[in-house]
Amino acid sequence: MSDTAAPERGRNDLPAGTGRDPARFADAIRLHALRMVAPQGFGYLGQALSCAELVATLYTSAYRPEIDDVVCSPGHYILAFYAAEAEVGRLDPALLDTYGKNDSDLEAIGTERSPGVDLTGGSLGMGLSGAIGFALANRLSGTQGFTYALISDGELQEGQIWEAALFAGHNKLNRLVVLLDANNSQVDGPVDTITTLEPIADKWRAFGWAAHDIDGHDPEAIDRALKAALQSELPTILIGRTSTRTGLACLPADADGHFIKLPEELTRLATEELESRLA
Amino acid sequence: MRDAPYATELKPYGRALLALAETRPDILCITGDLTRQCEIDLFQDKLPGRFIHAGMAEANMMSMAGALARRGYIPFVHTFGVFATRRPYDQIVNTIAYPNLPVRIVGFMPGVSTPGGPSHQAIDDVAIMRAIPGMTIVDAADAQEIADIVPQIVDVPGPVYLRLKRGEVPVMFDEGHRFSLTRAEVIRDGGDVAILTSGMMLASAVQAADALTEAGISVSLVHVPVIKPLDRETLIRVIGRAKAVVAVENHTTIGGLGSAVAELIADEGLGVRLARVGLADTYAEGSLNAPHLFQKYSLSSQDVTDAAWRVAERAGIAAGGSVPKVRAVPVQAGEYAPV
Numbered sequence: 001m002s003d004t005a006a007p008e009r010g011r012n013d014l015p016a017g018t019g020r021d022p023a024r025f026a027d028a029i030r031l032h033a034l035r036m037v038a039p040q041g042f043g044y045l046g047q048a049l050s051c052a053e054l055v056a057t058l059y060t061s062a063y064r065p066e067i068d069d070v071v072c073s074p075g076h077y078i079l080a081f082y083a084a085e086a087e088v089g090r091l092d093p094a095l096l097d098t099y100g101k102n103d104s105d106l107e108a109i110g111t112e113r114s115p116g117v118d119l120t121g122g123s124l125g126m127g128l129s130g131a132i133g134f135a136l137a138n139r140l141s142g143t144q145g146f147t148y149a150l151i152s153d154g155e156l157q158e159g160q161i162w163e164a165a166l167f168a169g170h171n172k173l174n175r176l177v178v179l180l181d182a183n184n185s186q187v188d189g190p191v192d193t194i195t196t197l198e199p200i201a202d203k204w205r206a207f208g209w210a211a212h213d214i215d216g217h218d219p220e221a222i223d224r225a226l227k228a229a230l231q232s233e234l235p236t237i238l239i240g241r242t243s244t245r246t247g248l249a250c251l252p253a254d255a256d257g258h259f260i261k262l263p264e265e266l267t268r269l270a271t272e273e274l275e276s277r278l279a
Numbered sequence: 280m281r282d283a284p285y286a287t288e289l290k291p292y293g294r295a296l297l298a299l300a301e302t303r304p305d306i307l308c309i310t311g312d313l314t315r316q317c318e319i320d321l322f323q324d325k326l327p328g329r330f331i332h333a334g335m336a337e338a339n340m341m342s343m344a345g346a347l348a349r350r351g352y353i354p355f356v357h358t359f360g361v362f363a364t365r366r367p368y369d370q371i372v373n374t375i376a377y378p379n380l381p382v383r384i385v386g387f388m389p390g391v392s393t394p395g396g397p398s399h400q401a402i403d404d405v406a407i408m409r410a411i412p413g414m415t416i417v418d419a420a421d422a423q424e425i426a427d428i429v430p431q432i433v434d435v436p437g438p439v440y441l442r443l444k445r446g447e448v449p450v451m452f453d454e455g456h457r458f459s460l461t462r463a464e465v466i467r468d469g470g471d472v473a474i475l476t477s478g479m480m481l482a483s484a485v486q487a488a489d490a491l492t493e494a495g496i497s498v499s500l501v502h503v504p505v506i507k508p509l510d511r512e513t514l515i516r517v518i519g520r521a522k523a524v525v526a527v528e529n530h531t532t533i534g535g536l537g538s539a540v541a542e543l544i545a546d547e548g549l550g551v552r553l554a555r556v557g558l559a560d561t562y563a564e565g566s567l568n569a570p571h572l573f574q575k576y577s578l579s580s581q582d583v584t585d586a587a588w589r590v591a592e593r594a595g596i597a598a599g600g601s602v603p604k605v606r607a608v609p610v611q612a613g614e615y616a617p618v
Contacts, residue, residue: 133346
C-alpha cells in the first residue's frame with residue numbers, strides 16, 4: 001500500500017530519549033506525575049510510580065517515535081506517557097498543568113484525544129488488540145516499525161487479552177513487544193488476592209511468546225530484554241515486577257496504589273524527595 | 280420491482296466485496312470463523328494476502344480492525360449478527376465508533392431468519408448499534424441492493440453495520456437498481472396508510488400493501504434500508520399525509536426501525552397512530568425451520584396486513600368488513616416468497 005510504505009531514509013531512527021539516563025528519566029516521570037495529580041489531591045500516581053522505569057527505558061533504549069508505535073492499554077497510565085513526551089520535548093510541558101482539568105486535552109484517563117501515544121483507552125484489556133492491528137498493518141504494508149504496548153497485570157483478567165495473545169502468537173508477530181507492569185495492584189486490592197495470574201511467564205510462553213520475567217525497576221534488565229526483542233522470532237513480553245510505591249520513600253505503607261491520596265504535607269515531602277534526587 | 284415468487288442468488292455480498300477489493304487495495308477481509316457462511320470464501324480464494332482469520336475471538340477482532348483502520352485500511356469484519364454486536368459491544372464503542380474509524384461490521388442472519396435459537400438470532404442488533412453515536416446501519420433487502428451497497432459504504436468516513444440475510448437471497452428489485460445512503464425509497468406513493476420497512480420484511484410488506492390496496496385502502500410503501508442516519512425528509516413527507524403508520528422489522532419492536540419511526544413522529548409532532556410489527560419484546564426459539572418462526576412470532580405477510588388493517592380502523596379509515604387475505608405465493612426450489 002503506497003500510503004503506508006516503508007519509512008523513508010532520513011527519518012529519525014534514534015530512540016526518543018537517546019543519551020538520557022533511564023533512572024533519572026524515570027524519576028522525572030515520577031515528578032511530573034506527582035505535579036499532575038497533586039492539585040486534585042488524589043489520582044493515578046501509583047501507576048506512574050510502578051511503570052516509570054519501564055516507560056523511561058522504553059524511551060531511552062527502544063521507542064523511535066517516527067518509526068515505531070506505542071500503545072498505552074490502560075488509560076489510567078497515560079500520565080506517565082504525558083510526562084515522558086514532555087521530557088523528550090514532544091509535548092509542551094505547560095500542558096501538563098492542565099491534566100485532568102475541565103476542557104483539558106490531557107484527560108486523566110487516556111482517550112482517543114490523548115496526545116503522546118498512538119493508541120490508548122479507558123476500557124481495560126483492549127490495547128493489546130490495537131497493538132496487534134498496528135503490527136499486522138506494518139507486516140501487510142512492509143513497514144519496518146516495532147509496536148510497543150504497555151499493559152497492566154489487572155488487565156490479564158480480561159478475556160480479550162488472551163484472545164489477543166493467541167492471535168499474536170499464532171501469527172508470530174515478532175515486531176510486537178509488550179511491557180507488562182506487574183504491580184500487583186487493582187481497585188479491590190492486590191491482584192493476587194483476587195485472581196491467581198501466576199505463572200504469568202509460562203502462560204505467555206504457552207501462547208507462543210518470548211517472555212522475560214524481570215525486575216521492572218531495573219533499567220539494565222529492561223534494556224537487555226528490549227534488545228533481545230529486536231532479534232526475536234516471536235512476539236515478546238517483558239513481565240516487569242514492580243510496585244506502586246517505588247521511588248517515593250515518603251509514601252505511607254498502606255497507600256492505596258491504585259488511587260493514591262495526596263494531602264498537602266505528603267505532596268510537599270514527595271516533591272522534595274524527587275527534586276533532591278534529580279538535583 | 281419484480282413480483283413474488285422471487286428468483287434467488289447465492290453469495291451476492293461475497294461477489295460484490297471481491298469485485299470491489301480487486302480495485303481497492305486498502306480493503307481487508309476479516310473473519311470470525313464463519314468464512315463460507317459470510318460468503319467470503321470467494322475473497323479468501325482470490326485475495327489470500329488480505330484475508331485475516333481472527334478465529335472465534337470477536338473482542339480482539341473488533342479492536343484489531345479498529346487499529347488496522349487507523350493505518351489506512353478499510354477492514355470488513357464478518358460474523359453472524361449476534362456475535363458482531365452483543366459480544367464485542369464495548370470494543371465497537373471504544374475502539375471503532377468513538378474514534379470514528381471506517382470499519383465495516385457485517386452481520387449475517389438477522390432476526391428469526393435462522394431456526395438456531397436465541398443464541399444465533401440477532402433480534403436486538405439494530406437497537407444496540409443504533410445507540411452508538413456515528414454508527415451507520417444498513418439492513419439490506421435483496422441481491423440487487425447488496426451489490427450496490429458494498430461499493431457505496433466503502434468510503435463512509437465512520438463505522439458501518441451491515442445486516443445481511445444468509446444463504447439464498449431474493450432478487451426483488453430490477454436490474455440496475457441503485458441503493459442510496461441518504462434516501463429511503465418510496466415504492467408505493469399512496470396516502471392513508473404508510474408501511475415502512477427494511478431488510479427481509481420488504482417482501483412481506485409488498486404482499487401486505489397489495490392486499491390492502493385491493494381492499495380499497497390507499498397505501499404508501501417505503502423501503503428504509505438505512506436505519507441510521509434516517510432519511511427524515513422522506514419519512515416526514517410520507518407520514519405527514521398518512522392517517523396511520525406501520526413499521527415492520529425482523530427485530531424486536533424495541534429500539535429498531537419502529538422505535539426510530541416513533542421518535543420521528545413524536546419529534547416532528549406528526550400526531551399519527553403507529554403500529555409496530557416485530558418481535559414483541561420476546562425471544563424466539565430454536566425450531567426446524569425459519570418460516571415457522573415468522574408465523575409464530577407474527578411476522579408473516581398476513582400479520583403485517585392485519586396490523587395495518589387494525590391501525591387503519593382505529594384511525595377511522597378502514598372501510599369496515601373483514602381483513603383482506605394475502606395472496607398465497609407458491610414457490611419452487613430456488614425461489615423465495617415471504618411467509
